[in-house]
């Protein structure tokens with residue numbers, strides 16, 4: 001359950017952030033997911049719904065931005081977007097060496113596409129910060 005553990009870690013982070021910011025309701029969570037995480041957006045959304053039940057994140061919208069994978073070739077030095085892994089291979093593609101799109105060498109290093117992070121959380125706060133800290137009256 002790759003997506004479920006990923007969804008749980010999102011919920012954990014959101015709940016923690018919500019707690020320290022006096023959040024009343026989480027409206028949306030924007031995340032960035034690299035191609036090489038092999039997380040499926042629809043599975044992620046579905047698991048997020050389950051994992052967020054009975055938490056402050058319940059009902060929040062999960063917006064996923066996919067980040068293309070990038071490779072650098074140790075043979076020819078070419079750096080660029082990785083070719084999408086074979087869909088039929090599925091998660092097994094994670095272990096297959098990615099080939100350089102220029103020379104076809106397998107001596108490649110992944111330089112991007114492994115990100116899995118929360119970019120932004122949209123939430124309603126209980127009390128706006130401005131009201132908590134009134135400006136001192138000028139003398």
Ligand SMILES: [Zn+2]
Nearest residue numbers: 073076100103
């Ligand atoms: Zn190459």
